[in-house]
Amino acid sequence: MSGKIIDGKEIANSIHESLKNEIEELKSKTDKVPGLAVILVGDDKASHKYVSMKEKACKKVGINSVVYRLDANTTEEEVLELIDKLNKDEDINGILVQLPLPNGIGEKKINANILPSKDVDGFHAVNTGKLFLGEEGFLPCTPKGIIKLIKSTDIEIEGKNAVVIGRSNIVGKPTALLLLRENATVTICHSRTRNLEEHIRNADIIVSAAGVADLVTETMVKDKAIVIDAGINFKDGKLVGDVDYINVKKKASWITPVPGGVGPMTIAMLLENTVEAFKKKWS
Numbered sequence: 001m002s003g004k005i006i007d008g009k010e011i012a013n014s015i016h017e018s019l020k021n022e023i024e025e026l027k028s029k030t031d032k033v034p035g036l037a038v039i040l041v042g043d044d045k046a047s048h049k050y051v052s053m054k055e056k057a058c059k060k061v062g063i064n065s066v067v068y069r070l071d072a073n074t075t076e077e078e079v080l081e082l083i084d085k086l087n088k089d090e091d092i093n094g095i096l097v098q099l100p101l102p103n104g105i106g107e108k109k110i111n112a113n114i115l116p117s118k119d120v121d122g123f124h125a126v127n128t129g130k131l132f133l134g135e136e137g138f139l140p141c142t143p144k145g146i147i148k149l150i151k152s153t154d155i156e157i158e159g160k161n162a163v164v165i166g167r168s169n170i171v172g173k174p175t176a177l178l179l180l181r182e183n184a185t186v187t188i189c190h191s192r193t194r195n196l197e198e199h200i201r202n203a204d205i206i207v208s209a210a211g212v213a214d215l216v217t218e219t220m221v222k223d224k225a226i227v228i229d230a231g232i233n234f235k236d237g238k239l240v241g242d243v244d245y246i247n248v249k250k251k252a253s254w255i256t257p258v259p260g261g262v263g264p265m266t267i268a269m270l271l272e273n274t275v276e277a278f279k280k281k282w283s
């Protein structure tokens, strides 16, 4: 049996649809719509593309998005001033600073200055702390989307062995915490892991967020495992994930494609968090 595809694009689209309806309802009650500010510094091509995608998605569901495209020489102080202005702006419910930032602008400093109640990326220490403690706060978009993708299969997470490859603050680590919250037994692997294959082979749920093409191959994967691929890589000019998709698909019970898996869900979760921020303020 060949694994079934978890269609992230389709799931994201159905989330967009329900957000659109919810926003219409909120608008009729409050006479306002959610607002998202996106700050993009520099001319990284991929970042410009992602920000345009976010803008388009906002438009589709009725979120008012304001994008600040700043040139690469913008200073950290100027970005902080803009954040300060947006923190005070009643029409802005969410603030996102697109990563990576140019040299000279500190990611930590930037994230620390976004009001936690507008931190729809879930990168501020208050929100990551809440995630750690199991309290309610903004969840980072990619990890939140990954959990929804796993849940869409209707396979129970509780008690399963889950392996997360990658330990970054924005994908790997929070994904591991969310899987733990769902009562999985979680192993976090990274570049210093000695026996990656052995860990992966033991996993019922595999989440790869390493950014290495063909890191996860068929022989490493347990029969009927769920495979979630967050990786974004270019191989022979093509966008691919971390997983050897064609071959791993034969063994997995469920698998996400790249493109069309985790990526679209990341954007859907950004919209969801923005609506959540709006509701906390106005309803």
Ligand SMILES: NC(=O)C1=CN([C@@H]2O[C@H](COP(=O)(O)OP(=O)(O)OC[C@H]3O[C@@H](n4cnc5c(N)ncnc54)[C@H](OP(=O)(O)O)[C@@H]3O)[C@@H](O)[C@H]2O)C=CC1
Pocket: 142, 165, 166, 167, 168, 169, 170, 171, 172, 189, 190, 191, 192, 193, 196, 209, 210, 211, 212, 215, 230, 231, 232, 233, 262, 263, 264, 266
């Ligand atoms: N689809 C989406 O919406 C998103 C996708 N991404 C993609 O997900 C991937 C991860 O992103 P991010 O977490 O920001 O990346 P980072 O580069 O910050 O982290 C990569 C992690 O993978 C680990 N790693 C690297 N190589 C190996 C290896 N050979 N074996 C095991 N572990 C390895 C690193 O280990 P160590 O800590 O030891 O260095 C690190 O923890 C990237 O491809 C990125 O483009 C990211 C954000 C959103």
Ligand SMILES: Nc1nc(=O)c2c([nH]1)NC[C@@H]1CN(c3ccc(C(=O)N[C@@H](CCC(=O)O)C(=O)O)cc3)C=[N+]21
Pocket: 050, 053, 096, 097, 098, 099, 100, 121, 141, 142, 232, 239, 258, 259, 260, 261, 262, 263, 264, 265, 266, 267
């Ligand atoms: N502050 C901040 N927040 C982020 O959430 C953030 C960020 N910075 N920096 C970069 C990463 C990456 N990221 C993606 C979002 C959507 C797709 C996505 O939708 N990808 C499509 C393919 C797009 C294509 O064709 O290139 C897909 O996988 O189907 C990918 C990657 C968000 N990130």
